[in-house]
Amino acid sequence: MICAVLMFSGLLMGTLSSPTVFPTSSSTEKKPCRIYNNGRSADCRGQQLYRVPPRHLPPTLEDIDLSYNEINAVHASDFQHLPRLQTLQLQYNNISHIDNNAFQNNTLLEHLDIFNNSLLEIPTVALEPLFNLKKLFMSNNLYKHATLADSFSKFVKLQILSMGGPLVMGLKKKDFYPLKSIKLHTFAIKCSSNLSYYEPESLKVVQTTIMGFDMAVDQLPSALHNMLHDLANKSFQVIQFRNLFEFTYYLGKDDIFQGLRNVKSQQLIFHRGKFNENLLRMALMNLQVTPIKRLRLQYIDFARSPTFVDSGVGSSITNLALDNLDLWYISNPDILRFDWRFTWFKKIKHLSIQHVYFNSVPCDSWSEMEGLEILDVSNNRLQNDYVFNQRCDYSGTMPNLHTFNMSTNDLTSLKDLSSLTREFSRMQVFDLSNNKLGSTQEREDCIWKQNITHFIAHHNPLGSNAFNCLPTTVHYLDLSYCNLDQLEMTYFRKATNLKHLLLSGNKIKFIPSKWESLSLQFLALDGNSFGLISKESFQHMPQLSELSAGNNPYHCTCELHAFVEDTLSEGKINLTDWPLNYRCYHPEPFLNTFISKYFPGKVACDIRLVITISVVVTAAVIMVLVLICYIFDLPWYTKATYQIIRAKYRAHKEKAVGEMETFTYHAFISYSHSDADWVRDQLLPCLENNRNPYRLCIHERDFMPGKWIIDNIIENIESSRKIIFVLSRHFVNSEWCNYELYFAQQRAMGKTFSDVILVVKEPIDPSSLPSKYCKLKKMLSTKTYLEWPQQPNQQQFFWAQLRSVLGKPTETQDRPHSIRKRNSEGRISVIGPPVEKNMPKEDMPDADSKDLEFDEGNGIELSNLRQIPIMVL
Numbered sequence: 001m002i003c004a005v006l007m008f009s010g011l012l013m014g015t016l017s018s019p020t021v022f023p024t025s026s027s028t029e030k031k032p033c034r035i036y037n038n039g040r041s042a043d044c045r046g047q048q049l050y051r052v053p054p055r056h057l058p059p060t061l062e063d064i065d066l067s068y069n070e071i072n073a074v075h076a077s078d079f080q081h082l083p084r085l086q087t088l089q090l091q092y093n094n095i096s097h098i099d100n101n102a103f104q105n106n107t108l109l110e111h112l113d114i115f116n117n118s119l120l121e122i123p124t125v126a127l128e129p130l131f132n133l134k135k136l137f138m139s140n141n142l143y144k145h146a147t148l149a150d151s152f153s154k155f156v157k158l159q160i161l162s163m164g165g166p167l168v169m170g171l172k173k174k175d176f177y178p179l180k181s182i183k184l185h186t187f188a189i190k191c192s193s194n195l196s197y198y199e200p201e202s203l204k205v206v207q208t209t210i211m212g213f214d215m216a217v218d219q220l221p222s223a224l225h226n227m228l229h230d231l232a233n234k235s236f237q238v239i240q241f242r243n244l245f246e247f248t249y250y251l252g253k254d255d256i257f258q259g260l261r262n263v264k265s266q267q268l269i270f271h272r273g274k275f276n277e278n279l280l281r282m283a284l285m286n287l288q289v290t291p292i293k294r295l296r297l298q299y300i301d302f303a304r305s306p307t308f309v310d311s312g313v314g315s316s317i318t319n320l321a322l323d324n325l326d327l328w329y330i331s332n333p334d335i336l337r338f339d340w341r342f343t344w345f346k347k348i349k350h351l352s353i354q355h356v357y358f359n360s361v362p363c364d365s366w367s368e369m370e371g372l373e374i375l376d377v378s379n380n381r382l383q384n385d386y387v388f389n390q391r392c393d394y395s396g397t398m399p400n401l402h403t404f405n406m407s408t409n410d411l412t413s414l415k416d417l418s419s420l421t422r423e424f425s426r427m428q429v430f431d432l433s434n435n436k437l438g439s440t441q442e443r444e445d446c447i448w449k450q451n452i453t454h455f456i457a458h459h460n461p462l463g464s465n466a467f468n469c470l471p472t473t474v475h476y477l478d479l480s481y482c483n484l485d486q487l488e489m490t491y492f493r494k495a496t497n498l499k500h501l502l503l504s505g506n507k508i509k510f511i512p513s514k515w516e517s518l519s520l521q522f523l524a525l526d527g528n529s530f531g532l533i534s535k536e537s538f539q540h541m542p543q544l545s546e547l548s549a550g551n552n553p554y555h556c557t558c559e560l561h562a563f564v565e566d567t568l569s570e571g572k573i574n575l576t577d578w579p580l581n582y583r584c585y586h587p588e589p590f591l592n593t594f595i596s597k598y599f600p601g602k603v604a605c606d607i608r609l610v611i612t613i614s615v616v617v618t619a620a621v622i623m624v625l626v627l628i629c630y631i632f633d634l635p636w637y638t639k640a641t642y643q644i645i646r647a648k649y650r651a652h653k654e655k656a657v658g659e660m661e662t663f664t665y666h667a668f669i670s671y672s673h674s675d676a677d678w679v680r681d682q683l684l685p686c687l688e689n690n691r692n693p694y695r696l697c698i699h700e701r702d703f704m705p706g707k708w709i710i711d712n713i714i715e716n717i718e719s720s721r722k723i724i725f726v727l728s729r730h731f732v733n734s735e736w737c738n739y740e741l742y743f744a745q746q747r748a749m750g751k752t753f754s755d756v757i758l759v760v761k762e763p764i765d766p767s768s769l770p771s772k773y774c775k776l777k778k779m780l781s782t783k784t785y786l787e788w789p790q791q792p793n794q795q796q797f798f799w800a801q802l803r804s805v806l807g808k809p810t811e812t813q814d815r816p817h818s819i820r821k822r823n824s825e826g827r828i829s830v831i832g833p834p835v836e837k838n839m840p841k842e843d844m845p846d847a848d849s850k851d852l853e854f855d856e857g858n859g860i861e862l863s864n865l866r867q868i869p870i871m872v873l
């Protein structure tokens with residue numbers, strides 16, 4: 001029992017867990033319809049369906065396209081589950097049967113197209129429920145009659161109705177009665193090429209704005225008369241006759257277009273069919289007196305009438321006052337020379353001749369088109385010599401021409417065209433797009449006399465030379481796709497009216513910074529070859545408000561980023577194709593990056609920030625240096641060192657041999673100006689007016705005049721055995737004394753400081769001295785100096801002390817200071833009684849002088865300490 005339960009549950013489990021496979025037929029079968037627009041639309045066009053596939057159509061469908069299939073019947077079940085259907089397209093099938101209740105459940109249907117099928121009768125019963133119909137296309141079926149049932153009078157919303165077919169042999173008076181009270185927009189009727197009957201007033205009841213006839217009257221030309229009569233005294237926008245004469249040219253004599261006189265239509269179109277000269281003359285003769293203002297002849301098969309007898313001006317059309325005359329796709333260009341004159345163009349305002357492929361324009365044609373305001377001869381394969389003939393006199397021709405369209409031809413010479421149009425004095429718009437202008441090289445300048453405002457020349461191989469040949473009066477210039485690789489700045493300076501400039505799709509490699517165009521408002525530069533662009537590029541275009549410059553190989557730099565940022569934020573210039581068309585091309589890591597997503601570092605790009613930072617840093621460094629200098633008196637040292645080096649260099653130059661070791665003076669006396677009297681009156685007499693006089697050097701007397709003072713100082717210090725400093729409060733403040741002290745210090749570094757004698761004339765507070773005189777301070781604080789006593793009795797002792805410190809006076813090289821002159825080498829020569837040359841270099845200082853002696857090591861150490869800041873610098 002338990003086992004059975006277990007087995008059962010096991011089976012159950014197994015069944016549940018085993019994968020269940022359903023055959024998925026739908027995946028193998030090709031889906032015939034594409035459902036889109038959230039299940040509201042279905043596209044089943046051209047799927048070779050032989051029946052409507054209702055299974056694949058969701059009930060939410062609102063429009064369905066089943067055209068170009070092979071459906072041959074519509075059944076009741078096909079659309080009944082699509083109650084929301086509004087548009088149903090079944091044209092170009094082979095439908096020969098529609099069930100009576102096929103559209104029973106499709107009352108919302110507004111647009112039904114069953115054009116070009118095989119219906120033998122109008123499906124009146126099936127259509128009955130469709131009282132919402134607005135557009136019903138049901139022509140080109142195999143009906144034999146075009147009679148509408150009374151139920152059509154219920155389609156009060158109907159706007160467009162097309163009906164008839166190749167088997168309808170004619171129209172009867174009652175055929176369209178049900179439409180009597182319906183105001184249509186468009187009505188089209190097709191009948192057999194072999195129209196057999198037309199009962200008068202058949203179409204009289206039809207009220208429509210646009211009327212289309214597809215009825216060939218080859219067999220029954222008189223029917224046209226009746227048709228036009230039915231149209232009389234009603235207002236139409238367009239009346240189109242298609243294939244009026246399908247197989248034969250009309251050779252009758254009756255004026256079948258007479259009825260046109262009473263037809264009020266804005267436009268009349270003859271589409272396809274055969275027209276000979278006589279038939280066209282009939283039509284035009286009547287058009288001269290109709291209210292019809294626009295005539296179009298397209299795809300017409302035109303032939304001259306051999307029977308035409310030219311009876312001179314009387315047989316010409318001279319009063320055809322049309323606003324528009326369009327001659328399109330006419331295989332025979334003879335139509336232009338209709339009746340051998342161009343008089344029928346005389347009062348045309350807008351003449352458009354396209355796809356007529358005429359290959360000459362006689363001189364007289366230009367003078368006939370005197371009323372012409374717009375001449376459009378685009379799409380004609382015209383070449384220069386077809387239109388411009390040097391033997392024609394163009395002066396005074398085309399006096400009213402405003403727009404000349406020569407687009408899409410084979411023109412090559414801009415110069416010829418300027419010669420042709422030079423006399424067209426009112427011409428403002430010139431369209432030369434899609435030609436071959438520039439393919440022949442021209443050097444001469446072109447002359448444009450008239451005021452051309454719009455010059456359209458896109459898609460021409462013009463090249464940059466063309467700027468010499470463009471009118472400068474333009475407001476609008478289109479040179480897109482013209483092979484331009486650079487821009488001619490002189491042209492833009494001259495073209496001062498230029499507001500709108502299109503240069504898309506050229507090869508412009510750079511945007512000149514001097515591009516001046518004061519009126520320019522719109523500029524298109526997309527699809528060129530430049531990589532750099534900046535605010536400067538457009539700075540001489542003050543009016544510029546719209547710019548498109550996408551699809552260029554941009555170099556992503558700060559400059560570009562700044563341009564974009566500024567342009568977008570200022571909002572003065574609208575970048576119309578931003579951002580999708582702007583991508584980086586360079587540098588490589590950014591290839592194809594959107595410029596809108598390119599963010600270079602703010603610091604790297606902001607030049608003001610960079611400048612600010614560097615200025616701040618520099619200022620800080622300078623301030624630190626200044627502070628260091630201030631603390632360590634560096635400038636003074638620098639200056640002094642510089643002076644020494646300079647002086648030593650000179651001394652070195654001047655003294656070839658090292659006779660520096662012999663001293664000229666016993667002592668060099670350094671004193672300040674205020675102590676000069678004391679030195680002169682006391683010191684010198686006491687030391688010099690002796691039996692054994694000392695030779696002393698003082699700057700007032702012994703410095704060589706004309707020689708640089710620092711040189712003097714150094715030279716004299718060098719050639720003195722001892723240096724006496726006369727210290728007073730003024731001493732420290734004297735610049736020259738400072739130098740002397742410093743040089744003494746320098747000299748002591750090399751030798752010994754025992755050569756320095758300090759005479760303190762007035763008491764000095766050592767702490768008031770600048771810190772750079774540390775040695776002086778030390779000497780003063782350790783009392784290794786001679787003090788000038790104020791009491792006269794002590795002064796004798798002072799002199800004795802001084803003399804002993806100076807040593808014996810005879811031991812110097814005698815060089816009297818009074819008589820000297822320079823020799824040619826600039827060295828000092830000495831004349832006078834020579835005393836004891838070659839004295840021993842080393843002198844023995846007296847015991848007293850020991851007080852003044854420095855501990856040598858200490859001195860050097862101190863000097864070294866002072867040197868450190870110099871080395872730091």
Ligand SMILES: *[C@@H]1O[C@H](CO)[C@@H](O)[C@H](O)[C@H]1NC(C)=O
Nearest residue numbers: 080081082083084104105106
């Ligand atoms: C017709 O449309 C209605 C909804 O409008 C729907 O309920 C009905 O089932 C449809 N009839 C048929 C036969 O599908």
Ligand SMILES: *[C@@H]1O[C@H](CO)[C@@H](O)[C@H](O)[C@H]1NC(C)=O
Nearest residue numbers: 070072093094095096097118
């Ligand atoms: C259209 O259908 C008819 C029968 O209704 C058939 O004879 C004819 O061959 C079909 N035409 C085409 C092009 O399929």
Ligand SMILES: *[C@@H]1O[C@H](CO)[C@@H](O)[C@H](O)[C@H]1NC(C)=O
Nearest residue numbers: 116117118140141142165166
């Ligand atoms: C439908 O169109 C085809 C191809 O354009 C054409 O051959 C056929 O004659 C047309 N049928 C009718 C009834 O006009």
Ligand SMILES: *[C@@H]1O[C@H](CO)[C@@H](O)[C@H](O)[C@H]1NC(C)=O
Nearest residue numbers: 169193194195196197219247
């Ligand atoms: C045109 O129809 C008539 C009868 O209405 C007939 O006699 C004639 O042969 C037909 N012509 C052509 C070309 O079908």
Ligand SMILES: *[C@@H]1O[C@H](CO)[C@@H](O)[C@H](O)[C@H]1NC(C)=O
Nearest residue numbers: 228229230231232233234262
């Ligand atoms: C059209 O109106 C004119 C007068 O305005 C009249 O002479 C002519 O008979 C009318 N034609 C028709 C067909 O009603």
Ligand SMILES: *[C@@H]1O[C@H](CO)[C@@H](O)[C@H](O)[C@H]1NC(C)=O
Nearest residue numbers: 376378405406407408429431
């Ligand atoms: C000139 O003709 C071409 C082609 O027909 C047309 O695209 C263009 O807009 C015309 N130019 C002017 C200024 O009308």
Ligand SMILES: *[C@@H]1O[C@H](CO)[C@@H](O)[C@H](O)[C@H]1NC(C)=O
Nearest residue numbers: 424425426427449450451473
């Ligand atoms: C061109 O314009 C100028 C100034 O606007 C005017 O003086 C001149 O007469 C114009 N030329 C022509 C041919 O219209």
Ligand SMILES: *[C@@H]1O[C@H](CO)[C@@H](O)[C@H](O)[C@H]1NC(C)=O
Nearest residue numbers: 545546571573574575576577
């Ligand atoms: C810029 O131009 C675009 C496209 O022409 C337009 O949609 C947009 O409104 C313009 N923006 C400004 C600020 O003018």
